[in-house]
Amino acid sequence: MxxxxxxxxxxxxxxxxxxxxxxxxxxxxxxxxxxxxxxxxxxxxxxxxxxxxxxxxxxxxxxxxxxxxxxxxxxxPHGGQYGPQYGYPGGPGQWGQPPAAKPGVIPLRPLGLGEILDGAVATMRSHWRSVLPITLVVATVVQVLSMLVQKFMLEDLTSTLDRENPTPDQLLSAVGGALPVTAATQFIDFVAGVLVTAMLTMIFSRAVLGRHSSVSEAWRDARPQLLRLIGLTCLLAVGLILLAAVLILPVALSRNPGLLVLGSFLWLGLAIWLGIKFSLASPALMLERSTVFKAFARSSKLVSGAWWRIFWITLLTAIITAIFAAIIVLPLQMLGFSAFGDGLDSMQDPAAQTAWGPLLLTAIGLIIAQSVVLPIQSGVTVLLYVDQRIRREGLDLELARAAGVENYGTTGG
Incomplete structure (x- = not known):
């Protein structure tokens, strides 16, 4: 086996x-x-x-x-077509058809936007014993390390900067000194994101079948593909950087503001297009046990013809999670500046931003927010992958069989 x-x-x-x-x-x-x-x-x-x-x-x-x-x-089932049974957009639909089986968090048929979001939230709610420890531990480690980096690296930069009338040399030095801080925090976020994505993908794959997964099982299942997932994520990042170097760097050197704006918009459009085109590469890599380049090809094939649908669902998910994170983080951040600084005006003071009080309360807010946001984002991506395979490949038949649903897909229902 x-x-x-x-x-x-x-x-x-x-x-x-x-x-x-x-x-x-x-x-x-x-x-x-x-x-x-x-x-x-x-x-x-x-x-x-x-x-x-x-x-x-x-x-x-x-x-x-x-x-x-x-x-x-x-x-x-039902005359050799998926449309009449499920009534998904594009299929004619029929009244009186039996409801789709639902062994886990989603019904085994093409999914709507509400069902994808509900499936992500339902998994987080019903499998919280596995989801919450992963996201909470990873978010805590990330924010503690980021807080220390900002505290000790940015504090040195702000101490040498004239806050009233900074000179161009001071500003240039501050920007150059901030680059290692940004790189360090981005690297921490990158490693944490890969780890969370890998483990949550395995949890969601079992939740679709109505099965629970422990943290140790999720780690055991995800570990063989971790290096490939890191490689896939690095290739995406390098591709976006090279695209920026081709479209933005030359016009930036020419110091033409109009061309710079045009190049930036062109880069942003291509980055969004490629991001959606390869958005399903991660679950394809983890769940199909494929290679990096095969995962890219699978994502491109599954997204083809459904780019706008996946884009709007992804955008809506990003907006919802951003609003939720802001509701959690901003009050704690303002409380930190009010309680440990000179009020909200100190939010613009570089020295106040590196004080322990604001940093600590902001980190607590980010930990809470990421513990909820990360599962929703990962869950939506996995369920979009499932949805596209159901629509294109009849994956629901295999899922029903794997979940032990009897007589699924037969004429008798």
Whole structure:
């Protein structure tokens, strides 16, 4: 048995934006390999979605041409089309169809925006014993290290700066001295983000099946892919930096304000486009146990034709989490400056920003906020990945089988 607790490597799948059976042809049963349609015959033999609890019998080993977890692939339900059964946008829909199975935090059908957000929150609420320790510990470590870096590195910079009339040399020195501080805090955030993303992805993958996962299980499942996830994240960052070097640096050197604005907007647009295009690479890497470049290709394929939908869902999630974080952090930050400084006016004083009181209360607010924000962001990304695979590849059939849902996808419901 494959001991991978992640998701099956998809192999060949239907064309982007199409569902099996959409042309009106009835798929052949798996017992006819010679004439079997492409969507079922090329289901991946090596992978599986399974994370059996202790004491459960493992699924049978995968056979050639088998689907998720080694079981024979099944044709699409209800006339060979996903649309009539689920009624998702683009499908005609039918009244009186049985509701989709819901073994875990989401129903096994194409998801709407509310269901994706609700699934992320439901996982955080019902699996808090696994989610909260990960995010709380990581957020605490990140904020403590960031607070120490800001305290001892920025304090030296502000002490040498003339607050009333800083000279150009002083400002240049302050900017140059702030770069190591920024680099250090960004590196801390980067490592923490990779660790949280890896472990939460495994928790969400089990929550979809209605299974709980402990912190130790999440770490065990995520650890083999950590280096690849670091490489994937680094490649994205390097790509954005090189893109900035090509589009912004030349016009910045020319000192033409108009070209600088144009280059900045062009870079921002391309950065957003690439960010959404490869937004599903992380769950593809972790759950399909793939390589870095295969994960990029998978994300590009899954996002194709749904870029705007994923963009709006991602943007809405970012806005919601930013508002929540601001509600938590800003009051504590203002309290810190009011109680340990000279009131809110001291928020503009560089020396007051490195005082222990404001730094400590701000760090506490960020710890609370990140403990909630990180699971929601990771959960939305994982559920977007699940949703796209359900829409394009009929993943719900394999999820239902892995979750033990009987007679799912058959004509009898």
């Amino acid at each position: 494959n001991d991978s607790p992640g998701w099956a490597t998809p192999g060949s799948s239907p064309s982007d934006g199409e569902h099996p059976g959409a042309s009106g042809e009835q798929p052949q049963p798996p017992s006819q390999p010679a004439d079997a349609p492409k969507w079922s015959a090329e289901q991946p033999p090596p992978g599986q979605w399974q994370s059996p609890a202790a004491g459960q019998n493992p699924p049978p080993p995968a056979q050639p041409g088998a689907g998720w977890g080694g079981y024979p692939p099944q044709p699409p």
